[in-house]
Amino acid sequence: MEARGRRYIPYAIPSYRQRIYSNKQNKTQINMVEGQNPPERRIQKTEQDVNFESWFKVTIPFGIKYDEEWLLNLIQSQCSVPFTPVEFRYEKMQAQFFVNNASTAFELKKISDKLLDNNNERISIFISASDVPHSLQKEVKSEKMEQPQIIRELILQPRMNKGYDVSQQDLNIYSNSFDRDMATYNTKMISLNPGKYVTTTLTTHEENISKMETSVEIEKGKGQTPEEMHAESDSFCTTFPDNSTSMNSILELFPKLLRLDGQASSRPPVFNTETHKKLPTCKGSYFGSEMLKDLILQFLQQYYTIYDYGDRQDLLDVYHEEACFSLTITHNFKEQAPSNLCDYLKYSRNMKNLKDPYVQRQLLKHRKCDIVNSLKVLPKTQHDLNSFVVDTWFQTEKMLCFSVSGQFKEVEGNSQGCVHVFTRTFITTHSSSSSLCIVNDKLFLSARPQEMENACSIPMLLPSGSEMAISQEQQMMQAFSTKSGMKWSEKDCQTNYLDYSRVVQALPHPKSKQQSHEPEHRK
Amino acid sequence: MSVDFKTYVDQACRAAEEFVSIYYDTMDRRRRALPRLYLDEATLIWNGNVVTGLEDLANFFEMLPTSEFQVNMLDCQPVPGQATQAQSTVLVVTSGTVKFDGNRQHYFNQNFLLTTQPTPHSTVWKIASDCFRFQDWASS
Numbered sequence: 001m002e003a004r005g006r007r008y009i010p011y012a013i014p015s016y017r018q019r020i021y022s023n024k025q026n027k028t029q030i031n032m033v034e035g036q037n038p039p040e041r042r043i044q045k046t047e048q049d050v051n052f053e054s055w056f057k058v059t060i061p062f063g064i065k066y067d068e069e070w071l072l073n074l075i076q077s078q079c080s081v082p083f084t085p086v087e088f089r090y091e092k093m094q095a096q097f098f099v100n101n102a103s104t105a106f107e108l109k110k111i112s113d114k115l116l117d118n119n120n121e122r123i124s125i126f127i128s129a130s131d132v133p134h135s136l137q138k139e140v141k142s143e144k145m146e147q148p149q150i151i152r153e154l155i156l157q158p159r160m161n162k163g164y165d166v167s168q169q170d171l172n173i174y175s176n177s178f179d180r181d182m183a184t185y186n187t188k189m190i191s192l193n194p195g196k197y198v199t200t201t202l203t204t205h206e207e208n209i210s211k212m213e214t215s216v217e218i219e220k221g222k223g224q225t226p227e228e229m230h231a232e233s234d235s236f237c238t239t240f241p242d243n244s245t246s247m248n249s250i251l252e253l254f255p256k257l258l259r260l261d262g263q264a265s266s267r268p269p270v271f272n273t274e275t276h277k278k279l280p281t282c283k284g285s286y287f288g289s290e291m292l293k294d295l296i297l298q299f300l301q302q303y304y305t306i307y308d309y310g311d312r313q314d315l316l317d318v319y320h321e322e323a324c325f326s327l328t329i330t331h332n333f334k335e336q337a338p339s340n341l342c343d344y345l346k347y348s349r350n351m352k353n354l355k356d357p358y359v360q361r362q363l364l365k366h367r368k369c370d371i372v373n374s375l376k377v378l379p380k381t382q383h384d385l386n387s388f389v390v391d392t393w394f395q396t397e398k399m400l401c402f403s404v405s406g407q408f409k410e411v412e413g414n415s416q417g418c419v420h421v422f423t424r425t426f427i428t429t430h431s432s433s434s435s436l437c438i439v440n441d442k443l444f445l446s447a448r449p450q451e452m453e454n455a456c457s458i459p460m461l462l463p464s465g466s467e468m469a470i471s472q473e474q475q476m477m478q479a480f481s482t483k484s485g486m487k488w489s490e491k492d493c494q495t496n497y498l499d500y501s502r503v504v505q506a507l508p509h510p511k512s513k514q515q516s517h518e519p520e521h522r523k
Numbered sequence: 524m525s526v527d528f529k530t531y532v533d534q535a536c537r538a539a540e541e542f543v544s545i546y547y548d549t550m551d552r553r554r555r556a557l558p559r560l561y562l563d564e565a566t567l568i569w570n571g572n573v574v575t576g577l578e579d580l581a582n583f584f585e586m587l588p589t590s591e592f593q594v595n596m597l598d599c600q601p602v603p604g605q606a607t608q609a610q611s612t613v614l615v616v617t618s619g620t621v622k623f624d625g626n627r628q629h630y631f632n633q634n635f636l637l638t639t640q641p642t643p644h645s646t647v648w649k650i651a652s653d654c655f656r657f658q659d660w661a662s663s
Contacts, residue, residue: 351597
């Protein structure tokens, strides 16, 4: 049976479509390729043949106002790809037809609201995923298809390197870019438990399976556990004799489908449904406990006081004998790094582009003397403690791991005043004297052009004697304590090293359940 | 640098590079398999949200939109045995950009604590801890 609407197509119908729509073939073959194909027989098909066996309903609200031929001509005149409208009809006030591939549906959606009728009123086009149009369905059913148990869920991912923005709000089906020629799609078989995974459900008839060059199909009722099914899907096993086809070749088939509403095929999806998942809310610093918060903030304050205002040689005792340090700097401008970054570039260890293992080893500083010597030659800085965001991400009795992100300013040289963004990851342990010491220190710096204009919230350091330095330090800590909600005593100002004992004693150790006491001071 | 440490560093680097490649590929293209890269008791801190244990991790990754990661920076350090009680542990730090479906692109920083889990056939590295944060200072 010839598809209706064919006469409206100004372009030649590609040969593969002709095969599908040939009126020489009986309806049974419309949804199959190359005739009889039980699922277990491997079907030789081109990608193109396979790509287009997904149906979409195209709806024009108030389409009843328009003549069928006029309307389809108008749409085709604006649409960048030829389309074959199938089963055009008027349904109450709207006009509707079907198209059988996602690329076309997408193109049609794009031109919605670009269409104007003779009164200059907009004509909207809505797209929804659909089953095979009714007129084409009748002959396809067979006794095999009476088995309702075959359900496949597909999450399809487009090739990521094709930039092609899709308006998520408008199109309920597509949520990401995809390749125009549809030659590169990724399909991911995820699970067969429709109750659990609701994002994508596609119920197909068993005959449709045969259209795919490769397919991962697991019958729901086979008695496999979810793990088994999951494991099977991950190992890419198929029902076809040839199991060597990788998932990637499977992946070249389908457009991304989201939220085809309803596991039952009889229920048509609702168009313009909100489909995409939301990201969790970003939260501020995470410390795990008040005690750890105290400990870490105090450590950072003391560390950066020395790092910014003192002699970095004094950091020697903060590092473990066997500590490691490395830094990486990245920048996001296309041109050469401006001069303010050059000081860091020569120490930058980025294994993405540094492949020489000798240099990799050289750039990893080992042992505290080497580390402190490296820190001393880095540019002088002024860190904005108010900008710090801390994540305490791992903790054992022996180890405390945290990362801090924030901003700092260069305070000397060509790059004076330039603001950078950093993330510093510390793995610490406590030494025999109960103070925190650094086992791993990884500094990551990033400079982005828009940051250059931002003023650091802390005034520039003025040349000063020790009294000035302390008072500035106190000012800083005042600002810091206000921000962090902690109170700092003068004594805390003068301590150079962090006291771990408070925290150790407060932890649920079997030996001690004392409350924290006055911190000891090291000279 | 002692010979032992050199070996340790090389091992760490190799593990890190391989791991990072697998991790982000799995995250982008085979999200369901991602929890397998974590220890049972692993913790993820994702922009300040804490997720602990495989079941919660699986749910969390299920809930995250489809991702497209671009890693621009990768560095790693071996973690000395004193801290980790003689278990082989590596700190891996990455940075780059990520685009989650339906959201704008973000810069991100991420670090992993990887530890070995010996199997009969090979040494498998798994994530003991994962810390992920957007780094979007321009808009903060």
